[in-house]
Amino acid sequence: MAESALRPIESIPAAVLFDMDGLMLDSEQAMLETWREAALAESIDADDSLWLAMVGVHDRASFAMLTQRLGEDAATRLRDTSYRLYDQRVVAGLPRKSGLLELLDLLEAHGIPKAVATSTRRERALSKLAASGLIDRFAVIVTGSDVEHPKPAPDIYLLAARELGVDPRRCLVLEDSEPGVRAALAAGAMPIQIPDLIEPGEELRGFGHRIAASLEQVREMLAGVLGGGGASAVAVRG
Template structure:
């Protein structure tokens, strides 16, 4: 069976966002007198707003004034996003162009809220390539729950089992696999752990490698019956 649709995470997969966001988080912590706990930060990658709050509260403990930290972090990040485009990750343009040539509808499924997602996609020039955008504020359960991928597939009118999904994070990869999608993980800041690797999805170094694999298969992938 040929590819019916492709659904992409955004931050760390389409856009080189995670390093920018982590740097801004570190600056915000230092400005408010908190240590920068890198393992705690890395644990929130791929989570929606609710998951981020829960993990940061767990990691920093009761001394954390989360609303104050979040507001300052968000203000710094919004200012950065509004000023200039986030760089596009290697292979993005080539893969999206090829999938379009195959006639596959394309969607974004991101844990970011809609305002931020639309700004980042517009400034990057990628927005016109996607048929729909589904965001973390539109679902009850964030990644690794499959809800956001299920909703994105439903908006495209495609069975999730007939979708390719592309992710960088462990949380996102678990979500896509749980939705029944053929999942490619291209790690960014966090490498897949043993539990994630055990899911049996494809882990490749970059999107150029994904494109080469799909082209060699003539656009056909082993989708479930």
């Protein structure tokens, strides 16, 4: 894939809002693996494309997609078995994405507020963050349990900004998925997308948001504008 220069960040953000799955935690690969295990255990024909279509989608909407495709009985069995297998991995602690801790250190060193804004329901989100050693790094954690309308609606990012006491239009949002990018844009925030398992399609790229290859590159961008070292523009996907 051709690379181009990522536009530098022009000003210091009032806050940085983090998605969780696929952005901070290497959880989407774990979800895909447990999906495959559950489908095999339940003798259900459910290929990877169905699961990938649900990446970044709220639990209620993803179960509706499953039910439409597989029927309620098979969808329920597949969901429950995959959740059970996945919960075992959550308890063990999901791997953190490369560069995450260094990025958090940089923001804390410069006093930049930060929040988690995840579509995952609260109980599971807190479990993931705790098991991965991240829960104490965020004063504000907003989940899918806290809003009426999940991503791609802007509610979760508007609430995160409000709880931090900042203008959402001055927030930097870090996302991996299309629904999350759309939610950030709808909130008036500035998203940087770091794709995980799914590359952004042409329609999403048409929004013109920044698309980085890694959290390390995001850190370099922020270090440039914060004066903490690093380049203010880096090579990215796109």
